[in-house]
Amino acid sequence: MSDTCDDCVIDVRTLPRPQRHVLVFRRFEALAPGEAIEIVNDHDPVGLLYGFGEVYPGAFRWEYLKRGPADWHVRIGREAAPVDEAAATHVHGCACGSRTGSCG
Template sequence: MCSCNAPQTLIDVRQIMPRMRHPLVFSTFDRLREGEGFVLVNDHDPRPLLYQFNVNYPGAFEWDYEEAGPELWRVRISRAAA
């Protein structure tokens, strides 16, 4: 099911305490249906988060950089279709 016309969910973690960022992102991802996603906004490349996604959700997600620095990163994270 594609949510192409659904409003875009945006999670801007720049003002969230670092220890709360990954749990927020993972809990948001866990609530997604196939094809749904959100955009993560950060002040640095969230590569460690990508590594965690590869360990916890291998093959179940898509990770697409919409903007890649140097001051702002935007990554669309979505649940892959089965």
């Protein structure tokens, strides 16, 4: 894994909770296969892990670097995965490839 990316460490503790997952998903989508981001959170981000499992099955790697009690650090790496064109087409048919609907 190359781990080369802009802003590889994202401290989500300073963000309002509704913005945290959106930011992490957007940063992940900008990664090339082999790159990774690290998130810093104030609790175990297991809900985010479940979200990645639903949105990016087989396309990510999840590694705990630090497990609390005050700070949690997780490295999320992008894996090469086969493109599922049906999953990458939004209801409105834009076919931008974003699985989270963050096209625009």
